[in-house]
Amino acid sequence: xxxxxxxxxxxxxxxxxxxxxxxxxxxxxxxxxxxxxxxxxxxxxxxxxxxxxxxxxxxxxxxxxxxxxxxxxxxxxxxxxxxxxxxxxxxxxxxxxxx
Amino acid sequence: xxxxxxxxxxxxxxxxxxxxxxxxxxxxxxxxxxxxxxxxxxxxxxxxxxxxxxxxxxxxxxxxxxxxxxxxxxxxxxxxxxxxxxxxxxxxxxxxxxxxxxxxxxxxxxxxxxxxxxxxxxxxxxxxxxxxxxxxxxxxxxxxxxxxxxxxxxxxxxxxxxxxxxxxxxxxxxxxxxxxxxxxxxxxxxxxxxxxxxxxxxxxxxxxxxxxxxxxxxxxxxxxxxxxxxxxxxxxxxxxxxxxxxxxxxxxxxxxxxxxxxxxxxxxxx
Numbered sequence: 001x002x003x004x005x006x007x008x009x010x011x012x013x014x015x016x017x018x019x020x021x022x023x024x025x026x027x028x029x030x031x032x033x034x035x036x037x038x039x040x041x042x043x044x045x046x047x048x049x050x051x052x053x054x055x056x057x058x059x060x061x062x063x064x065x066x067x068x069x070x071x072x073x074x075x076x077x078x079x080x081x082x083x084x085x086x087x088x089x090x091x092x093x094x095x096x097x098x099x
Numbered sequence: 100x101x102x103x104x105x106x107x108x109x110x111x112x113x114x115x116x117x118x119x120x121x122x123x124x125x126x127x128x129x130x131x132x133x134x135x136x137x138x139x140x141x142x143x144x145x146x147x148x149x150x151x152x153x154x155x156x157x158x159x160x161x162x163x164x165x166x167x168x169x170x171x172x173x174x175x176x177x178x179x180x181x182x183x184x185x186x187x188x189x190x191x192x193x194x195x196x197x198x199x200x201x202x203x204x205x206x207x208x209x210x211x212x213x214x215x216x217x218x219x220x221x222x223x224x225x226x227x228x229x230x231x232x233x234x235x236x237x238x239x240x241x242x243x244x245x246x247x248x249x250x251x252x253x254x255x256x257x258x259x260x261x262x263x264x265x266x267x268x269x270x271x272x273x274x275x276x277x278x279x280x281x282x283x284x285x286x287x288x289x290x291x292x293x294x295x296x297x298x299x300x301x302x303x304x305x306x307x308x309x310x311x312x313x314x315x316x317x318x319x320x321x322x323x324x325x326x327x328x329x330x331x332x333x334x335x336x337x338x339x340x341x342x343x344x345x346x347x348x349x350x351x352x353x354x355x356x357x358x359x360x361x362x363x364x365x366x367x368x369x
Contacts, residue, residue, distance in 0.1 A: 013289025015293065018244075019300065022249065026252050029249075
């Protein structure tokens, strides 16, 4: 049985798992290490401004910079919990802006 | 013009000091006047690996502080006239390596030597950054193992942003991958990252593959750079890597599992 199963689905070696994991983690780390230095400050200031109107915490705001070819896009994602918004939207909308 | 080569890795225990010793000795054997400097302040070990621990009088920090001159601190290797060792200090002050002091010493070394090998400490702290700062070339020592590959990637990024060449917008540091402790048999069984995998992930040119070898421990036990052991596969692989560094083309050896002969299998000598 084991023999037939191994014929049907080739076993993944631990080396191939290592390679795949490394590719994913390094792609992520390379992208974040290339991010400009102002991103953390921008995130902090945005948090202060938005925080004046809605209740948010630090982990609910995400600022990322993506490069593709000769254009870059700055993406700001702010998650807002339903009950904390004055208009009282329950579905938890996300304010999103692309610059 | 003298060339500064940093041997670095990020991760500890992958073979930086072994590689620094082997590479320096290899360059000396090829007729180049070479000095190897220990940048691991507080954890001096290059002297032991080079077998000159009883001859250390003055060190790197003494020279930086002006307590000794360069020629008082340099140790001439007893095996080869072209080879010199520059030991570090055992001080616990991590910031004793002041950049302007190191720069002055490097300029002085460049007057005397063709190659200056900088044996970096592990990590990405002050000592490691100082070791790579002045580099023209870098040897990234990597084991075929996830944490080592990840740390190598990090150090490659730091070389591209924090070295003097990067700061001055000069041509970038020339980086080379040296894969150490490679076990072709385990690679064949799918238990170890293959050399091509590591090359693909890090995307830097390959300088050499050093096989896992008993002779490396034997070399450090006796304080002899492994290139002096002509029977050692690791020693021969280092000799090849040095030749490639000098611009020669040499086929990669020790990347396929060795066919054990009938007699060897019978009498069990690896």
